[in-house]
Amino acid sequence: MALRLLRRLIGVIAVLALVIVGAFFMLEAASGDAIDAYVAGIGGMDATRIAELRVAWGLDQGPMHRLGAYLAALAHGDLGWSTGFQRPVRDVLFERLPVTLITMGSALALAFLLGILLGFIAGIRPNSWLDRILSIGSLALYAMPGFWLSLVLILIFSVSLRWLPSSGFETIASGKTGLARVADIAWHLALPVSALGLLYMTLFLRLLRDGMEEVWHADFIRAARARGISGMRLALRHVARNALAPVVTMLGLQSASLLGGSVVVESVFAIPGFGRLAAEAVSRRDTPLLLGVVLFSAIVVVVMNMLADLVQAWLDPRIGANERYA
Structure with missing residues (x-):
């Protein structure tokens, strides 16, 4: 060890x-x-x-x-x-770090959980009408540019319906504390988190759905059916679990892409996070600040990938065994 x-x-x-x-x-x-x-x-x-x-x-x-x-x-x-x-640079980064961690963590959680849920629904019966609807919808959503989806969400929910704010991380000088401030931040982040989460949700959906379709034809699934295992128990404990390992790996890899995508989304929604800070550092040719942003972002990506490796080893004990004997 x-x-x-x-x-x-x-x-x-x-x-x-x-x-x-x-x-x-x-x-x-x-x-x-x-x-x-x-x-x-x-x-x-x-x-x-x-x-x-x-x-x-x-x-x-x-x-x-x-x-x-x-x-x-x-x-x-x-x-x-x-x-x-x-x-x-340390002071500037520590001011923006909580904003980025909250925004990126919420978007990644939304993308992963929603992708797993919809991917499982599509993967229960591959090539069914529901699977085709989800596949076509996810492909159309994935084809949308991040800035375009962000502007559409602003147009619908901020301009037309006036349900959600169009920019900012929280209400300026509101004086809110505790749960009131948490609710205010969640209210402001609803649109940017949705924009980021929906874009990356499609990857997890497609990966789990395709993995489940492959597992359905495996020999051990036929053996499980022969033992009388069927229905939701078979789909959850045998099919979905064996198809989930590549999805967890993708979770670690997508943390890097999410940081890159946050540059556009944070600029559109005027969120003072690392993405917008990186854009400002490039425009000002502020090398120390940009290197600090890159360093912290790389640390976040490395930690996410290490956590993904641990979860993958838990899902598939053979991975841990291979590492022990490597």
């Missing part, structure tokens, strides 16, 4: 290092830097002052020197200074 955990830890460190280095050089490949973005934002600046700022912000050094300095500071827990917000 200790050796397996050590291998996982080394793999996680290697993945995070590759992600940080890759994000750094991708941002470096773009034209301009944080000084250019800052000067353009304020409408111009004296050349002498620009040179002084470039030295103060450490942008007079080469890319390799700045990357080495960043990694050295990161090893001591220092995420750097945000040139766009003029604050420590």
Whole structure:
């Protein structure tokens, strides 16, 4: 167990290092830097002052020197200074982190649970009329761009029906606390969580439905039927459980895609989360802030995948046995 955990830890460190280095050089490949973005934002600046700022912000050094300095500071827990917000990156990230965790966690839970439910309904009787309706509906939903679905939900539920707010994470300066604040946040997040959840729900639906269709033809299902097992017990305990392992794996993988999709959705609904923060960091060429967003996002994805591995090993004991003897 200790050796397996050590291998996982080394793999996680290697993945995070590759992600940080890759994000750094991708941002470096773009034209301009944080000084250019800052000067353009304020409408111009004296050349002498620009040179002084470039030295103060450490942008007079080469890319390799700045990357080495960043990694050295990161090893001591220092995420750097945000040139766009003029604050420590750690403070900016910790302000936005709860918003992202709540939004992404709610959307992922909605997508997984709804996808499992509808996928199970479709997979009980593959190729039935209900299965075809769910399959066609999920395909049409998956084909919709995230921004378009978000705008449609705003048009229906905010503009026409006026049931839900069209933007924001909570009511500004409402002074609400406790359950009242929780209800206010849930009210504001109903549309963005639905937009994100519905887009990714289709993946879980199709994966479980296709997995169940394959399991129905397995030999052990025929043996279970021969023993008198049938109906909902057969579908739940034998078919769905054996088809669920790939869905759990997809849950870990989709956490990364969900973070990417949140950039568009958070921008449409004006939610101050990591997605919108990443877009702001790119527009301001704020390298330390963008690297901080990438680092925290990568950590979330790695943790989600590790949890998915544990759940998959619980669903299929053969996986745990293979890891023990690997």
